[in-house]
Amino acid sequence: MNIINTGKEKDCLIVSVEGRMDAVSTPEFEQTLGGWIDEGNIRFIVDLAGLDYISSAGLRGILTSVKRLKAEGGQIVLTTLHGTVKEVFEISGFSTIIPIFESVEDALQEM
Template sequence: MPIQTSKETTALIVTITGKMDALTAPEYEKKFSELIAEGEISFIVDFEQVDYISSAGLRVLLATAKRVKAVNGKLLLANITGVVKDVFEISGFCTLFPTHDSVASALSASLG
C-alpha cells in the first residue's frame, strides 16, 4: 500500500500516494484503524502525491476524523491541490477539514 508515516512531536504525518478510490480505500481505512489502535490521535495527511479521490476515499477521511475527534485528536490535511481540491470543494469537505498549504503549516497548526 502506498502509504508512509513519519512521527513528529505533535502529530503523525501520513503520506499517501496515488489513488484513493473504492479499491484502495479499505486498505487506507484499515491502516488508519491500526494507527489509532496503536494510540495515535493526531494526524496530518499529506495529499501532495494523491492524484485521484472518489467518495470512497472521502469516506475514509470522514470515518477517521470522527474517530479521532471522539478522543480529542485531530485530522489535518495538507497539499490538497488541482482536481483533488475540486472534489473537496464540491463535497463540502474543504469546510469540514482544516486544510493547509504545506505539511509545515499543518504542523504549526497542530501545536495549538
C-alpha cells in the same frame, strides 16, 4: 495507493498518501490509519501531495477516520491538495469541515 508513515513531530503522526483513493483502495487507508490509532496515535497530518485521484469512497474513508478520532479526542488535518483532488474537496464541502493547509510545515505551526 501507498500510505506511508513519514515520522512524528509535535506529537503528530505525519502520513503521506500517494496514488488513488477509490472504492477499491480506500479500505486499506482506513485499516492502516485504524492500526496507527489503535497504537495510540490520535493526531494526524495527512499529506496528499502525491494523491492524484479521490472519489466519494475516498472521502467516506477520510470522514470515517475523522469521526473516530473526534470521539477519541484526536484530530486529522490535510495538506497539499491539488488538481482534481482539491476540486472534489471543494464541491463536497469537505474543505469547510476538515482543516486543510498548504504544506506540512504550515500544518505543524498550527498543531
